[in-house]
Amino acid sequence: METATGTGFDFAGWLLLGLPLAFVSAHLAAELILWLFCTSQDRRRRLRVTVADVQAHVPTPVSGPLTVAEGRAALLLAVVITLWCTEALHGIPPAVVAVIGALITTSPRYGSVSLKTSLAKVPWSLLLFMAATLALGDALITSGAARWLSHAAFSSLGITSPVPFLVASVALSTLAHLVIQSRSARSAVLVPIVVAIAPAVGMSPAAATFASTAAAGFCHTLPSSAKPVAMFADVAGVRTYEPAHLRRLSVLLGPLTAVLVVLFALFVWPRLGLPL
Numbered sequence: 001m002e003t004a005t006g007t008g009f010d011f012a013g014w015l016l017l018g019l020p021l022a023f024v025s026a027h028l029a030a031e032l033i034l035w036l037f038c039t040s041q042d043r044r045r046r047l048r049v050t051v052a053d054v055q056a057h058v059p060t061p062v063s064g065p066l067t068v069a070e071g072r073a074a075l076l077l078a079v080v081i082t083l084w085c086t087e088a089l090h091g092i093p094p095a096v097v098a099v100i101g102a103l104i105t106t107s108p109r110y111g112s113v114s115l116k117t118s119l120a121k122v123p124w125s126l127l128l129f130m131a132a133t134l135a136l137g138d139a140l141i142t143s144g145a146a147r148w149l150s151h152a153a154f155s156s157l158g159i160t161s162p163v164p165f166l167v168a169s170v171a172l173s174t175l176a177h178l179v180i181q182s183r184s185a186r187s188a189v190l191v192p193i194v195v196a197i198a199p200a201v202g203m204s205p206a207a208a209t210f211a212s213t214a215a216a217g218f219c220h221t222l223p224s225s226a227k228p229v230a231m232f233a234d235v236a237g238v239r240t241y242e243p244a245h246l247r248r249l250s251v252l253l254g255p256l257t258a259v260l261v262v263l264f265a266l267f268v269w270p271r272l273g274l275p276l
Contacts, residue, residue, distance in 0.1 A: 009206070011084035011094055017272055021214055021264050025257060032253055037245065069112035076105055129182065136188045145192075162203035162276050166211060166265055169194045173215035174258045177225045186216040207276050211265045218257045221250040 009017075034043050055062050066074065080101040084094050106115040139145070159165045173190050180186045190212050198208035219226035223233045223243060233240055270276060 009210070010087045012086070012088070013273075015085070017210060017269055017274055018214070020268060020272075021260070025260055028256060028260070029253060032256065033249065036249060036252070072110060073105065073112050076101055130184050134184075134188060136185075160201055162201055163266070165198070165201045165203055166208070166276065167262060169208060169212050170215040170258050170261050170265075173212045174218050174254055174261075176216055177219040178221060183216060183219065183226065187213050190216060204275060207265060207269065207274050210269065210274060211261055214264075215258055215261045218250075218254055220246055220253055222246060 051063050080097055083090070083092060083097045087094060102118070105111045106113055106118050159168060169190075173186070176186045176190060177183075180189065191209050194208040194212045195205045198205045219229060223230045223246065229246070233242075265276060
């Protein structure tokens with residue numbers, strides 16, 4: 001969006017807009033899962049997880065004072081988050097803050113992990129993939145392909161006002177996980193399109209971008225729809241969900257997610273400074 005309009009979202013603004021949606025959608029999704037896959041007796045049972053229960057499954061202590069390394073890591077994390085949230089004051093890009101934080105946490109005197117060990121665990125293929133999707137998004141905008149795609153996709157629908165365009169873009173973004181498995185790739189394709197056409201229908205490009213990105217987060221239909229879904233579908237020694245469970249959940253959770261995003265775009269985000 002910054003490439004197309006010259007303005008974008010800072011970390012604090014994204015957090016302010018995203019947290020209410022995350023809170024409501026997570027709660028509704030949990031209630032839906034309990035209703036679909038648990039019996040009434042299961043739902044009435046209280047779930048209690050004690051400190052001892054957690055300690056039995058992790059090698060490091062979960063109670064008591066922090067070690068020196070843990071205290072340093074916690075302080076560094078607090079500083080990095082603070083710098084992210086105050087980008088408008090100091091102007092340091094979030095990526096630069098993250099790199100500086102990573103260098104400090106791997107430094108010999110202050111860090112808690114070694115640089116060699118950390119570099120060995122970096123998912124370089126994933127980073128290259130994300131960089132490629134960002135480059136794809138910029139190319140779609142600067143080449144004019146996004147504008148051509150947007151007109152080809154929406155001109156036949158006869159959409160000329162913000163609300164129908166909002167509904168159409170949210171629906172398209174919600175369904176996009178069926179053909180584009182990566183969320184970054186989905187946004188790289190969808191955001192340039194909605195940004196290109198939003199002004200023509202009288203909608204804010206920022207609102208269109210945020211709604212599309214939020215809806216594109218739905219990715220529960222197939223194990224291959226997202227990396228976390230695929231990862232937790234096969235956990236050694238633990239019975240998890242099957243593809244049939246995901247399809248059953250997505251039939252209801254998909255429309256629920258789309259409706260929730262539309263409602264937030266119409267009634268909640270305008271009150272938080274993101275008008276339609």
